[in-house]
Amino acid sequence: MSTNAIKVESASKRYGKGVVALDKVSFEVGQGELFGLIGPDGAGKTTLIRILATLLLADEGYAEVNGWEVRKDYRKIRRHIGYMPGRFSLYQDLSVEENLHFFATIFGTSIEENYDLIRDIYVQLEPFRKRKAGKLSGGMKQKLALSCALIHKPAVLLLDEPTTGVDAVSRQEFWEMLRKLKEKGIAILVSTPYMDEASLCERVALIQKGHILSIDEPKKIVSAFDKPLFAVRTNDMYRLIQDLRAFESTHSAFPFGENVHLALKNPIWPEAIQAYLAGKGHTDIEIHPAQATIEDAFMELMGQEEEVNQ
Amino acid sequence: MIMKQFGIFIQKELYHIFRDRRTLLILLGMPVVLVLLFGFAITNEIDNARIAILDESKGEMSREITQRLVASGYFLIDENLREVSEIEQHFREGKTKMAVVFPPDLQENIRRHLPAQIQLIADATDPNTATTLINYASAIIGQQLREQNHGQAAPMQINTEVKMLYNPRLKSVFMFVPGVMTVILMLVSAMMTSIAITREKELGTMEVLLASPLKPSLIIIGKVIPYILLALANTVVILMLGTFVFGMPVKGSLLLLGLECLLFVVTSLALGILISTRTESQQVAMLISLMALMLPTILLSGFIFPIESMPKVLQVLSNIIPAKWFIIIIKNIMLKGTGVGFVWKESLILTGMALFFIGASVRNFKIRLE
Incomplete structure (x- = not known):
């Protein structure tokens, strides 16, 4: 098939007066592609996914799913997408089995018919199939929601922050499932606020304040970050960031886990940084060269964006 | 599907x-x-409402009416009063909802076929109940008077006969x-x-x-x-x-x-x-x-x-x-x-x-x- 699974052209959306949720967003997702929408809360991820799920209308621009336009052909789209909202949206007072049976039936199919597709996920839920959905753990809830979104064998899956509020192990398992689904030819658009999940996608769009900063393979986005990078820590982390930002060779300094990631304008010796920090009264100074991550790239792109706006 | x-x-x-x-x-x-x-x-129905009687006529008629009131099941005699002044006292104490006063010349007037008067005094702090009590009592007294005149009805007397349709007992x-x-x-x-x-x-x-x-x-x-x-x-x-x-x-x-x-x-x-x-x-x-x-x-x-x-x-x-x-x-x-x-x-x-x-x-x- 030549059509893209998803195509969005300069879509914009405003809420009320002044609040811009999406600002001329354009991107494409190919058939069978695992595409990540990465950005912090309030970046516009949910709005974008809802527009594609035909639940919201964009103010401007064009969007289509599987070749169908979202406004005109919303009925066809609704029959062929699997949509999982950000909030757990199954019936809490229905059991696992009842939920799945309900969604299979309203999509005109049955659990047996498409069992192959959900088997890997559903086997983990099977021991709890009589349990009420409201009594499942966070990870289990998401697996059930995914099963329900998949039960009618959709051509495109739209997942809004499926791993938010889920423990680390379940998150890993969840991504493993997405990879398997992708191999079965289902195009997947998944949004997440976790930068570390970007590398699990084939391509990602970094989104911030309704604006797409960059679209590329995660590896390429990271390698576009060409500044020398160090992980720095001292006894006084709070003052460290301010001192580093005041340092003449500093390009940027951001907290990163237990360290501060320091990007430099030009390569200098770590000893020079050490001497500067020691002069500012820091002790227990540790400086290591660091590998750039998608988060560094995101911060960098965000900084550039703000400069342009100013 | x-x-x-x-x-x-x-x-x-x-x-x-x-x-x-x-x-x-x-x-x-x-x-x-x-x-x-x-x-x-x-409920708006009246059951065993307490009433007081001031019987100044002490005749056959007043006794019969009193009996009829009690027999109806709606009323209960709380006390037989002796003087008019006692009526208000009784209402103030909240003992009774209605007082029935038979005048001294009641028996005499009936015998002479003159208009007979019986006074009903009700506590209208609760207007619905008061109205209902008066209506019930009037109906019962009217019935008694009609039966009394049976056969020798007063020629110029007009009686209203009330019939409650579909819900006779209201x-x-x-x-x-x-x-x-x-x-x-x-x-x-x-x-x-x-x-x-x-x-x-x-x-x-x-x-x-x-x-x-x-x-x-x-x-x-x-x-x-x-x-x-x-x-x-x-x-x-x-x-x-x-x-x-x-x-x-x-x-x-x-x-x-x-x-x-x-x-x-x-x-x-x-x-x-x-x-x-x-x-x-x-x-x-x-x-x-x-x-x-x-x-x-x-x-x-x-x-x-x-x-x-x-x-x-x-x-x-x-x-x-x-x-x-x-x-x-x-x-x-x-x-x-x-x-x-x-x-x-x-x-x-x-x-x-x-x-x-x-x-x-x-x-x-x-x-x-x-």
């Missing part, structure tokens, strides 16, 4: 209803409690059973459906349903049908209680009664749906249902306050209350035993209202989130 979708949707809705034990208990228990409450506690049960039924049907149909639909919005499941191939009309009808059944079950319970516990008659056709109930339920449901299309949370839906539906239904439908005695503005306003028409219809059917011929106008008005609300709901139903 549509029938299957429909079936599973109703099944799901029934799970919601039956698994929420507390709400179910309220829905099924409320009609019983309300009917019993109205039946036994809130039992208030006949009034509140239709009223409670109306309130309950309104409550179950309008409030429960508006809450059930907004709950899906609140929990986010409406979002998933909208993004599915389910037709909006199917979502609505699927949500509504279980509540129709529930409302009709309540109707049966109320009618049975009314009939077997309070002796309320159902003179007209049961089938017609059932159809009219169904019509009212559909009207209320349409109102509930309309409310749910305009609200996002269960709380707001409940408040609107209570304020905009329940209060007018109770106050303006003629259930508690007679429409005829309302100010003109409210009388006009009462015309847009579906409950008013429904109460007229079911009273006609249950008490008078009339057929379609006498209630077609009211039924048509209700049908019109139902169609209007359904149309407005369809127009307002959003196929998207905003």
Whole structure:
């Protein structure tokens, strides 16, 4: 098939007066592609996914799913997408089995018919199939929601922050499932606020304040970050960031886990940084060269964006 | 496929209803409690009202009237007074609701066929009770006087003969059973459906349903049908209680009664749906249902306050209350035993209202989130 699974052209959306949720967003997702929408809360991820799920209308621009336009052909789209909202949206007072049976039936199919597709996920839920959905753990809830979104064998899956509020192990398992689904030819658009999940996608769009900063393979986005990078820590982390930002060779300094990631304008010796920090009264100074991550790239792109706006 | 979708949707809705034990208990228990409450506690009937007698005539006539009053079962002699001054004292102490005063010349006047006067004094701090007591007592005294004159009736005397049709004993049960039924049907149909639909919005499941191939009309009808059944079950319970516990008659056709109930339920449901299309949370839906539906239904439908005695503005306003028409219809059917011929106008008005609300709901139903 030549059509893209998803195509969005300069879509914009405003809420009320002044609040811009999406600002001329354009991107494409190919058939069978695992595409990540990465950005912090309030970046516009949910709005974008809802527009594609035909639940919201964009103010401007064009969007289509599987070749169908979202406004005109919303009925066809609704029959062929699997949509999982950000909030757990199954019936809490229905059991696992009842939920799945309900969604299979309203999509005109049955659990047996498409069992192959959900088997890997559903086997983990099977021991709890009589349990009420409201009594499942966070990870289990998401697996059930995914099963329900998949039960009618959709051509495109739209997942809004499926791993938010889920423990680390379940998150890993969840991504493993997405990879398997992708191999079965289902195009997947998944949004997440976790930068570390970007590398699990084939391509990602970094989104911030309704604006797409960059679209590329995660590896390429990271390698576009060409500044020398160090992980720095001292006894006084709070003052460290301010001192580093005041340092003449500093390009940027951001907290990163237990360290501060320091990007430099030009390569200098770590000893020079050490001497500067020691002069500012820091002790227990540790400086290591660091590998750039998608988060560094995101911060960098965000900084550039703000400069342009100013 | 549509029938299957429909079936599973109703099944799901029934799970919601039956698994929420507390709400179910309220829905099924409320009609019983309300009917019993109205039946036994809130009543305008007079039973064993305490009265005082001041008998200055001490004749045969006054004794007979006193006996008649007691024998009626409505009155109980609290005390026999000796002086007029004692009357007020008695009222102030709250011992009695009414005093009957027989003048000294009573016996004499009757014998001479002169107008006889008996004074009834009532405590009108509770006007309804006072009026009822006076009416009862007057009726009993009038009866006695008529019988006395039997055969030698005074030529110029005009007697009014009152006959209460359809509810000869003026039992208030006949009034509140239709009223409670109306309130309950309104409550179950309008409030429960508006809450059930907004709950899906609140929990986010409406979002998933909208993004599915389910037709909006199917979502609505699927949500509504279980509540129709529930409302009709309540109707049966109320009618049975009314009939077997309070002796309320159902003179007209049961089938017609059932159809009219169904019509009212559909009207209320349409109102509930309309409310749910305009609200996002269960709380707001409940408040609107209570304020905009329940209060007018109770106050303006003629259930508690007679429409005829309302100010003109409210009388006009009462015309847009579906409950008013429904109460007229079911009273006609249950008490008078009339057929379609006498209630077609009211039924048509209700049908019109139902169609209007359904149309407005369809127009307002959003196929998207905003």
